[in-house]
Amino acid sequence: MRTHLAGALLSVLALTLTATGCTGTAGASGTGGATGPATSAGAVDDRVEPLTGVAAPRLPVTVDSADGRKVTVTGARRIVPLSGSLSEIVFTLGLGGRVVARDITATFAQARKLPVVTRNHDVSAESVLSLHPDLVVAEETSGPAEAMDQIRAAGVPVLVVKPAAGLTDVGPRIHAVAAALGVPDAGERLTRRAQDRIEAVRRSIPAHADRPRVAFLYLRGSAAVYLIGGAKSGATSLIEAAGGIDAGAASGLDKDFTAITTEALAKAAPDAILVMSKGLESVGGVDGLVKIPGVAQTPAGMKRRVVSVEDGVLLNYGPRTDQVLRSIVGQLYGDGEKR
Numbered sequence: 205m206r207t208h209l210a211g212a213l214l215s216v217l218a219l220t221l222t223a224t225g226c227t228g229t230a231g232a233s234g235t236g237g238a239t240g241p242a243t244s245a246g247a248v249d250d251r252v253e254p255l256t257g258v259a260a261p262r263l264p265v266t267v268d269s270a271d272g273r274k275v276t277v278t279g280a281r282r283i284v285p286l287s288g289s290l291s292e293i294v295f296t297l298g299l300g301g302r303v304v305a306r307d308i309t310a311t312f313a314q315a316r317k318l319p320v321v322t323r324n325h326d327v328s329a330e331s332v333l334s335l336h337p338d339l340v341v342a343e344e345t346s347g348p349a350e351a352m353d354q355i356r357a358a359g360v361p362v363l364v365v366k367p368a369a370g371l372t373d374v375g376p377r378i379h380a381v382a383a384a385l386g387v388p389d390a391g392e393r394l395t396r397r398a399q400d401r402i403e404a405v406r407r408s409i410p411a412h413a414d415r416p417r418v419a420f421l422y423l424r425g426s427a428a429v430y431l432i433g434g435a436k437s438g439a440t441s442l443i444e445a446a447g448g449i450d451a452g453a454a455s456g457l458d459k460d461f462t463a464i465t466t467e468a469l470a471k472a473a474p475d476a477i478l479v480m481s482k483g484l485e486s487v488g489g490v491d492g493l494v495k496i497p498g499v500a501q502t503p504a505g506m507k508r509r510v511v512s513v514e515d516g517v518l519l520n521y522g523p524r525t526d527q528v529l530r531s532i533v534g535q536l537y538g539d540g541e542k543r
Contacts, residue, residue: 248513248514248517248524248527248528248531249524249527250312250313251312251313251314252292252295252296252300252312252314252523252524253296253523254295254296254297254298254300255296255297255298255390255393255394255397256298257298258297258298258299258387258390259387259389259390261280261299261385261386261387262386262387263277263278263279263280263386264276264277264278264386265277265383265384265386267363267380267383267384269362269363269364270344270364270365270366270380271344271364273364275361275362275363275384276361277338277339277361277363277384277385277386278338278361279338279339280299280302280338280339280384280385280386281302281338282302282304282335282336282337282338282339283299283302283303283304283337283338283339283340283341283385284303284304284305284321284332284335284337284339284340284341285303285306285307285310285340285341286307286321286322286327286340286341286342286343286346287307287309287310287342287343287346288306288307288309288310288311288312288516288517288520289309289343289368289377289520289521289522290307290341290342290343290365290377290381291303291306291307291310291312291315292310292312292517292520292522292523292524293377293378293381293382293394293522293523294341294381294385295312295314295315296394296522296523297378297381297382297385297387297390297391297394298387298390299385299387300314300315303315303318304318304319304335304337305318305319305320305321305331305332305335305337306318306319306320306321307320307321307322308320308322308323308324308325309325309515309516310516311516312516319331319335321335326347326348326351327342327346327347327348327351327352327355328351329350329351329352329354329355332351332355332360333354333355333358333360337360338360338361339360339361339363339384339385340355340360340361340362340363341362341363341365341381341384342362342363342364342365343364343365343367344364344365344366344367345367346364363380363381363384365377365380365381366380368438368519368520368521368522369436369438369441369521370438370440370441370442370521371402371441371442371445371521371525372441373521374395374398374399374402374521374522374523374525375395375398375399377521377522378391378394378395378398378522378523379391379392379395382394394523397523398522398523398525398526401526402445402525402526402529404526405445405526405529405530405533406445406529408530408533409446409447409533409537410537412447412537415447415448415449416447416448416449416475416476416536417448417449417451417454417472417473417474417475417476417503418443418446418448418449418450418451418474418475418476418477418478418511418536419432419433419450419451419452419469419472419474419476419477419478419502419504420432420433420437420439420443420450420452420477420478420479421433421464421477421478421479421483421493422437422461422479422480422483423479423480423483423484423486423487423493423496424483424486425483425486425487425488425492426486430463430464430487430496431461431462431463431464432452432457432461432462432463432464432468432469432472433450433452433453433457433460433461434452434453434457434458434459434460434461434462435450435452435453435457435458435459436458436459436460437450437452437453437460437461438460438519439478439518439519440453441521442478442518442519442525442528442529442532443478443532445529446529446532446533446536447533447536448476448536451472451473451474451475452472454472455468455471455472455473456471457472464496464497464498464499465497465498466497466498466501467498468498469498469499469501469502470498470501470502472502473502473503474502474503474504475503475504475507475509476504476509476510476511476536477493477499477502477504477505477509477510477511478511478512478513478532479493479510479511479512479513480512480513480514480515480518481512481513481514481515482514482515483515484510484512490508490510493505493510494508511531511532511535511536512535513528513531513532
């Protein structure tokens with residue numbers, strides 16, 4: 205995932221090349237609210253929902269890039285977004301027909317057949333340039349730096365977008381991409397839609413006496429990577445929006461991720477565990493998860509209360525975040541299928 209998680213886990217991802225970007229399945233059937241497309245309680249819709257009636261891009265424009273550069277965009281007919289999150293934004297702005305390539309983490313249906321220009325999360329400058337893009341949209345974690353410099357040296361504008369760390373980043377990221385593509389009005393529309401849908405999910409949270417403590421665990425069984433998220437993991441905002449408490453952060457873990465220990469789990473004492481679906485699969489499902497030392501002794505482990513969301517969307521903080529939040533709420537409060 206080329207967003208907040210990618211930056212936090214850069215060294216881990218070097219060891220786990222098969223880590224993110226795959227869509228998993230978790231949860232049961234259900235329907236989404238009236239403000240958004242129907243999804244199951246435990247799965248995010250595999251397709252993005254583009255805006256309709258979007259005007260043609262008004263270019264050229266000069267915008268601020270998150271790397272401190274001024275970027276002038278003169279054309280937007282051949283766009284290369286370098287993360288799944290950025291791809292979602294471009295497609296949802298109604299400009300998916302102009303996207304000519306994808307990052308490995310862009311796995312939603314409309315993007316799936318596009319050529320991949322990353323290898324194990326590293327950008328291939330040669331692959332990007334072979335597609336003759338007129339704009340590359342990147343994350344701060346997109347790299348290596350040499351590849352990005354090679355793309356710039358070829359005269360291709362590269363817009364770097366600030367990373368997403370929480371719900372408040374949804375609007376600014378949409379605005380940044382929309383401004384660079386010359387469709388600021390569409391950016392306003394999409395931001396309003398995303399915010400309205402997120403608020404609708406928050407209003408739907410059932411009344412409950414206590415706020416559940418939720419621990420975000422990052423798991424990659426094939427590489428024996430077992431981490432618990434802290435205050436900088438990127439999941440705190442979602443957990444709190446779902447009416448919970450980030451158990452890792454509340455227990456004093458102020459970094460992004462810390463190796464799981466029995467002591468750390470005991471101190472966090474989660475009532476529920478949030479995981480990425482591929483991570484859960486990598487440890488053998490819930491049966492394997494509770495075998496990780498310390499998990500079975502937590503309230504979450506004893507009740508097998510596990511919430512799983514697809515890797516490629518969990519921390520994207522983009523146009524489908526309302527669906528992610530709806531999935532978490534549905535599973536956390538019992539609407540999702542018990543595993």
